[in-house]
Amino acid sequence: MATAHELTVKNNGRNVLLKFTDADLIVDYGGGIMDDEHSSQCSSVSCFSGFCRTHNTRLDQVPFRQVIGAYYAKGSLKVSYLTRNHKKNFVLCKCEGAVEEEHNTFAMDWADKLMDAAYKGAKQSKTLKVLVNPRGGIGKAKSIFTDQVEPVFLAAGCTLDITYTEYINHACEIAQELKLKYDAVVTVSGDGLIHEVLNGFAQHEQPGKAFAIPIAPIPAGSGNALSLNLLGIEDGLDSLAAALNVLKGHPMKADLFSFIQNDKRRISFMSQSIGLVADLDIGTDHLRWMGDSRFLYGYLRGVLSLKTCPVELSFRLVEDDKEKMARFAQENTGQKPCDPSSSGVDDLEELPPLRYLGGTEEGWTTYEKPFIWIYAGKGPYVSRSLMQFPVSLPDDGLIDIAVKEVVSLYSFILLNSCLKMVKDNRAKLLKALDGAEDGVPYWSTTNRYFKVSAYRIKPLASKGILAVDGEKFPYTDFQVEVHQRLGTFLSQYGRYMVNFKVQEPKQVLK
Template sequence: MSTRELTLTDNDSSNKGTSTVLKLTEASLDITAGTSNTSTRRQSSGSRLPFLGSKASTTVTQVPLRNVVAATTSSDVIEVSYLARKSPRHGLSLIRVKGSLGDKDSRLAKQWCEAAMTAAYGGRSPSKKLKVLINPRGGRGQACSIFTDKVEPILSAAGCILDVTYTTHPNHAMEIAQDLSLDTDTVVVVSGDGLIHEVLNGLSKHGQPDKAFCVPIAPIPAGSGNGLSLNLLGLQDGLDPRAAALNVLKGHPLKVDLFAFTQGNQKRLSFMSQTVGLMADIDIETEHLRWMGDLRFVLGFLRSVVTLPTCKMELSIKLAEQDKMKMANAVRARRAGLSSDIPVVPLSPPLDDTHDPGSPGDTWIKYDKPCLWVYAGKGPYVSRSLMQFPVSQPDDGVIDIAIQEIISRKDLLASMDGADKGRCYWYNTNRYFKASAYSVKPHAQSRGVLVVDGELFPMQEFHVEVLPCLGTLLSPFPYYAPEFTFDEESGTKLKQES
């Protein structure tokens, strides 16, 4: 695309006569403000905004094309909307630049806007038909204001058609997803991870489930943990509703594995995790502290260190891999665009398949010792403070399983250091597996709870089977955003328990 440039004049009374130059390049929209006052220019990468307190009379702001939301024209006025940060520590802000072409040909304005939108969206239509689900009671109870103040202005600027529903009762989102119109471009979920669980289970009951599961889901973080948003967007953007709104507009479909959860006659879909033991207790026992956000999990962990509850069960795992270094190298190879050595299950088993651990060729292992917890799931982060599954991949056809053996209170407290970067992965007392299926049978005297995607289930025998690539999300990347780093020479410099 050749460089295209426009000069706008601000006719606002306070800035009358000030010119703004808009220049499209291969990678960015360059905005030069204040050109009528001086020819001095200061380069900016989008972190310094001339209209947010800059003292220089002329500033060049380079906005990545991905951050351009809209470029529209009415009469001879052009308005450009984009997202940028005041500083690296701030979240994204929606910025608008507006000006007139004066007596120039209005066709020039239309042509420039069309070129800008083509460049910003890669030729795709920015206007999408969105089904928006908002849980007013999720997390800190701020989902409504998050949507109206931060998300809706971005989606509306892009010309999206919004069908908004505020959920009013448990399973409301499931009921809506069950009847989802298949011409919906994306389901936008403004809540925590629990509402996504409802949506996916609603899609499984849809009249055309195969087509319904192809409709992408995009989370807007408004819950306590917001694990899915963190996994798609990373730590910097994963808790930023505006960054999540930009993902709704610019993200690409990412196929992800789901899980068939069976307990007695009940069958459900799970997308994130199943937890038994101390970690499950934390989730349920801090439910009344949702107003604290993800700090509730840290407080709950500290409380549990005092009581140190253990769980007893028989765990059967259909093993795919257990070599930690091999699994870590596979993630690094995926991010580098190389092939992975981790086996992938090619076909998705039907939801009504019966469990048969004696099938020919299966490699089943058993774990039958008391432990602190069993955590199984998909996606590196379960909350900002815990990277539980650092080597998880969205579509490798397996579920990651971590079993924390019993350790002292001192070591348990020490494990908090670096938990947000996956440090515990390397501990010898953290048994880690990739599996295509697993079963849990609690001992009769076992106490505690079972939590599936943040929802409470009876502490009874259950079975989980991987459903490869059944779900569809929107993501900026073809892999999970968080990067798991480790020392390449020794694998880790962390202390290993004996």
């Protein structure tokens, strides 16, 4: 019998009880364990038809955030949800059962109430523009989408407009002409596809409204930094967790950058790097088959070579006190999803003006010590194994810059200890791997860290590697400045999902 928030459905003469509390959906299968033959027919999908399920339990307790669909039609109730397997990854469960005729009205109302509780104000049955890069990462983006993600979107009742990109900047061309009817743009690839979409928005006839369309990544590349920052280290590489974020996420405003080089302006959302970190990114592009392990390989190779980075760095400094920056970030990581209407940029008819290009030298600081790399960007994680910018915030209107110093060769020659310098610096660089996924190297005394409103770089050598959002750019002069809250991403949390601890002075690395 149906009672408040409880409903019994039938399949093959057996009852399954569904009910929901203030926080969870409970599915009580009430039957025995399925046999091996039946189990082998169902890998990741469960259903009431035959009582298939992904685990040998008689009861599922599912948080509302993991319920994605509940629909009643023609005497049948369908419920879809995500649950975690033994590896802590999400799997899709689909449930269907017949409802007795006298409970049809109640079943329809029950499904509506469950959906209201499950989505909590997020739009149901979204209209999504999906861009899949079949060549992204290690080439599994297409199967990740068709086998894992698309079934989740369809179970949630979404309308999908799918395009498989065919060449470089294809996504940019699509975004430039994109109709403003979509609830989100979903990118199934690495961070490079997001870079293309944002630069397409920059050329849109209504750039403000285009930038207001949220972008939501499905991790299918090498680094997947944005997904890691939005979902956290535990779920950042789980394609179904990312799909859930598409369904349940709210628009979150985020800063974007203008990258100006050779009088050409491009949008950057993640990072710009030069020196060792650029070498390990672009210089290992031929090793994409290794996944994000290629970054570790590139780092170790760079440590052995120990090359300094001959460039001139200047910036407009806002803050360089590490403890102050860390405490401020810690105090501002519990934000609720921010109101996208408060950005003030949605009605832009063109990109925000550049404030610092070709202006006075007043307010600029030149960094003069030798260093191994420069890494500038937005978002704590740049890969699963490296929290490069642990005090980065989505919309503080600032660029985070990390500079890895190295003691000058000339000074050590004077001290007749050149060999020790090489040994010591390699040891420090290798030690920087310790706790890199938790941001520990932030505290190293050889890791200088700045928050700036703009910066510029002039290479002092003819050859080198410059990476912007993980893509190779010409190794020539460039300048970067920030545009506060210009971009929009989908987030269930309204902040970067990072757990960075402020250390006591005695714990600071040398």
